[in-house]
Each structure stands twice: as C-alpha cells, then as structure tokens.
Amino acid sequence: MYTNLHLLVLFSATFASVYASSSPFEVTTLSAPDGSITAKFVPFGATLTELWVKDKKGGLRDVVPGYDNNSRLLTDPGHPVLNPIVGRYANRIKNGTFSIPITKYPQSNGPGVYHTPKNDHNNEVTLHGGIYGWDRRNWTTVDSSPTSVTFQHIDTADEGFPGTVTVRATHTVSNGGILHTSVHATATEKTPIMITQHIYWNLDAFQDGSNDILAHQLRMAASRVIEVDGDGIPTGKLLSVPGTNFDFRTQRPIGEAFKDPNFRGYDHPWIYDDNSESVAGTTLFSELSGIRLDISTNQPAVQVYTAHLGIPRKAVHGGPNVEYGERSTVAIEQEGWVDAINTPAWGVDQIYHPGRDFDWSTTYKFSVVQ
Ligand SMILES: *[C@@H]1O[C@H](CO)[C@@H](O)[C@H](O)[C@H]1NC(C)=O
Ligand SMILES: *[C@@H]1O[C@H](CO)[C@@H](O)[C@H](O)[C@H]1NC(C)=O
C-alpha cells in the first residue's frame, strides 16, 4: 500500500516537471555561488531575459534589454531579436539563395540551389534564419542545475534549409562574474550553419541619467571589417580599419563617429585578428557604472549593431512608459563570416554534415573598474 502510494507520488512529480518544462516562457534562474552574476533564461529561442552583475558601488544591475512579459518575444511585430540564439544561419544571405557546393551568387534554378524566406531590406535578403528562425522556436529544457541550463531544438528544415539540424545550447554562470554559452549542432544532410547569440548591452542599465551607449568604451582586436552594401550584404571586400570610424583596436567611446551628423550607425562585421578563444576579442566598458565586459569566443567575426529598439523598457529600466530609444543599446554578435556561403573566394567552409558537427562557444566575463 505504502509502496503504491509512493509510486503514485513519484509518477505525479515526474509528470508535473515534464509538463512545466514544456512551457516555452517558463523562466530558469541561474546564480553563481559567489553572488557575482544572476542570469534568467526562457526556452523560447534559448533566450537570455535578465542578466544581473555588480557595479562599482557593489549594487546589482540588469545589463540587457527585454520585455516584462516574455511572450512578447513571439508576438512583438518589430521582432528585435532580444538576446536569443540565432540560427540556422545568422545575419544575412544574399537574395535568400545559396547552393551546395557553394558558388558565387547561384542561378535560382541551378543544381543544389536552395531558397530561404526573404525577410529583410524590402524582402531582398534572408535575415537571422528566416521568418521563424531558431530565435522564435519553442526549444525544450533538457537539463538544468542551479548554475546551468541546456535547451534543445530540432529544426526540421521548415525555413528552406536542407536536412534536419538538432541543436543544444548550454548557458552556465560561475564565480567571478562569468557567463558562458556553448552551442552544439548536428546535421542529417549537408547544410550551412552559422549562428550567433544576439545580446544587446547597456552596462549602465539606464541608471544615473544614462539613456544610451554613446559614452560606452569599445575595444575590438580587429583590423579588418567586411565591406557591406546597402542591404547589409558583403561585397566580398575587406576594409582596413586604421584611420576610419571602424578602428576600435584601442578602446574608445562608441559615440565618437556619431558626432558626424551623416553617420548612420554601426551594423557591420569585423574580423578578429586572433582566432584564439583564450584571448578577449572584445571589451565593452562604462565608466558611469564601472562595469566592464570582456568577451572571448571561438568565432572568427563579430557584428556590432547600434540599435534603435523602439519598444517599451522593462520596469527595472524605467518602463513601460519610456522606450529603449535611439542607440540605447549595442548588440555584439560573435559569429562566422557573413554570407560566406555566397562568397567562395574567402575559402571559409560553413557546410556541416554527418561527421562534421558545428560548435560555437563564447565567454562573457564581468568585472568592475573603480
Ligand atoms: C503575458 O502576455 C500574455 C499574452 O498577452 C498573457 O496571456 C499573459 O497573462 C501575460 N503574462 C503576465 C505575467 O502578465
Ligand atoms: C533572386 O532569387 C530569385 C528566386 O528567389 C530569383 O528568381 C532571382 O533571379 C534572384 N535574383 C538575382 C539577382 O539573382
């Protein structure tokens, strides 16, 4: 009798936890034992919804924008891609067309040619994996602990890419203000894979009268930037940054270029000089909060986007009656060479298949500068 009741209780508990983890907007909170960092995630898009780190006065600040109601990740018509994992192919694909094996701008009906939905720049290009990319899918929680969570998504090729891709993203926090995200993907057929974690930052968290990131200091160990056309598509050329608005090899305020009223903002891919994951390729720092962020990655490139989100701020950022306005945040996206699948001249292989899995890894380390 006791045994049967015990089994019944066990069964209900198991059923309840499976049921709970099937809600795509259920929040998982991770905290490092030393209290230096707390991160919140939802399975939907494997998305980071809050990230609390210490400022120079010892207070905690949430340094990423978001929604008070996370179901807006699905329903916000502006679709600003707030802090999810982006795939199967991040950033832009020229004319929503590529071929396997890759060729330069394939004819639309040629052999091995694939088409993906055109959802950016007057529907001329594919952006962030199509209309329903990985960032707007119901991932499932497959593992979690107080400091780590793993989400899985099975992409059955419904945005026009070939083959099924199974992807797992693991987010882990640890002592010393560290967030690490790793992504592993396997494919059943030859397919392009290029992903990013699309996090927007504001290291002041809109406190002390700060409304934008223009005074944030940025450093990127990158002496080349990929030239892009008006659609954000690479021309194939690499530009040398010295003496231009793109030179962040030495830390300087993001806002300097904006003193020129004709400067439209950053939305460009830089190529890192050093591909070693043990080196911080990017540093973002705000003197106001004293918060410094060092980013190291196994990826070769970084897209920096000075965004105008135009959506209500979270309550913790002074919302909802105030918006995340012009240049209120900066997205810093660790990724591969943009549209390399249409640029064979670069010699970059972004085609994955059984026997060649895809791996992405990035560490975000927070510290304070007094
Ligand atoms: C979030 O929005 C959804 C859809 O409008 C609504 O059903 C839900 O109750 C809201 N959640 C909260 C916590 O307000
Ligand atoms: C763009 O792709 C479409 C098919 O989606 C094709 O009909 C068209 O020719 C392509 N345009 C160019 C410039 O390659």
Ligand SMILES: *[C@@H]1O[C@H](CO)[C@@H](O)[C@H](O)[C@H]1NC(C)=O
């Ligand atoms: C994703 O989850 C939402 C909310 O629970 C649900 O309405 C929707 O049908 C799910 N989508 C898919 C494709 O399962």
